[in-house]
Amino acid sequence: MERTETIDNFKVGSLPTLIYIPDFITDNEQTMLLNKIYEAPVSKWKSLKNRRLQNWGGTVHEKGLLPQDLPSWLTKITYKIYEESGLFPLPINHVLINEYLPNQGIMAHQDGPAYYPVVAILSLRSPVVMDFTPHSRLTLCKSTCTNDVEDTNSDRGVIKIDTDKSMDEHHPFPVILMPRSLMIFKDKAYSDYLHAIKDSEVQCYDGAVNEVEALHGQVMNHASSQLDGAVDVMKTGDLKSIHRTTPRISLTCRLVPKVHKNVFRF
Numbered sequence: 045m046e047r048t049e050t051i052d053n054f055k056v057g058s059l060p061t062l063i064y065i066p067d068f069i070t071d072n073e074q075t076m077l078l079n080k081i082y083e084a085p086v087s088k089w090k091s092l093k094n095r096r097l098q099n100w101g102g103t104v105h106e107k108g109l110l111p112q113d114l115p116s117w118l119t120k121i122t123y124k125i126y127e128e129s130g131l132f133p134l135p136i137n138h139v140l141i142n143e144y145l146p147n148q149g150i151m152a153h154q155d156g157p158a159y160y161p162v163v164a165i166l167s168l169r170s171p172v173v174m175d176f177t178p179h180s181r182l183t184l185c186k187s188t189c190t191n192d193v194e195d196t197n198s199d200r201g202v203i204k205i206d207t208d209k210s211m212d213e214h215h216p217f218p219v220i221l222m223p224r225s226l227m228i229f230k231d232k233a234y235s236d237y238l239h240a241i242k243d244s245e246v247q248c249y250d251g252a253v254n255e256v257e258a259l260h261g262q263v264m265n266h267a268s269s270q271l272d273g274a275v276d277v278m279k280t281g282d283l284k285s286i287h288r289t290t291p292r293i294s295l296t297c298r299l300v301p302k303v304h305k306n307v308f309r310f
């Protein structure tokens with residue numbers, strides 16, 4: 045982000061509030077992050093049904109965070125997000141790193157209540173489409189029903205969703221997440237919508253709220269455009285799609301406001 049630009053310049057769509065910043069980090073920064081992520085011992089990865097993840101910053105419980113210092117290679121990026129966005133009241137203290145193979149995704153969910161309601165997602169390597177879908181009513185899920193939610197926010201009070209099809213002014217919409225981009229969402233986009241990534245290698249981005257910002261000239265008009273994961277975006281006739289050919293890594297950066305300093309008083 046240039047010095048003269050404010051976060052407001054990066055708002056996309058009409059819903060409060062979705063922010064999309066293309067090229068938030070450089071190629072070198074992306075390479076450095078990927079190296080660090082894949083340097084971690086295999087035991088740092090937790091495998092789920094449809095993706096694997098690394099948890100950094102400590103353990104999130106319903107009542108707050110049992111903290112662990114973030115490594116400096118992560119604070120470098122989380123501090124940049126904190127400073128440049130101006131949207132977090134305190135520095136980010138928790139990062140979830142997800143790895144998705146081209147046929148993997150994440151089911152529709154809303155992030156758990158332990159987090160401050162602003163999420164920043166940095167995307168690496170492969171483009172992907174994130175679908176936002178409205179819901180009208182939320183009921184807090186007690187620990188007895190968290191098993192049906194395959195999510196890492198998991199046993200600390202993931203929110204169970206009651207989708208109401210009669211929501212009229214709310215519409216589903218896709219967002220394109222290109223490598224090296226940062227997406228931030230909060231307000232209604234956080235509280236009234238679920239977010240999901242389809243577990244398919246071909247994802248439709250028709251109607252994406254950030255099509256111009258994300259693609260700026262990258263769209264290939266033909267199916268022979270397989271130069272790199274970053275440009276596997278095609279428009280064949282009316283079909284707007286992203287073809288995932290490499291794994292995608294994302295860094296979900298959040299703030300858990302309540303931090304437990306002393307394990308024994310937790």
Ligand SMILES: O=C(O)CCC(=O)C(=O)O
Nearest residue numbers: 140142150155165294296
């Ligand atoms: O990988 C992503 O882009 C989304 C991850 C996510 O929604 C989450 O960890 O809560």
Ligand SMILES: [Fe+2]
Nearest residue numbers: 153154155239
């Ligand atoms: Fe999420």
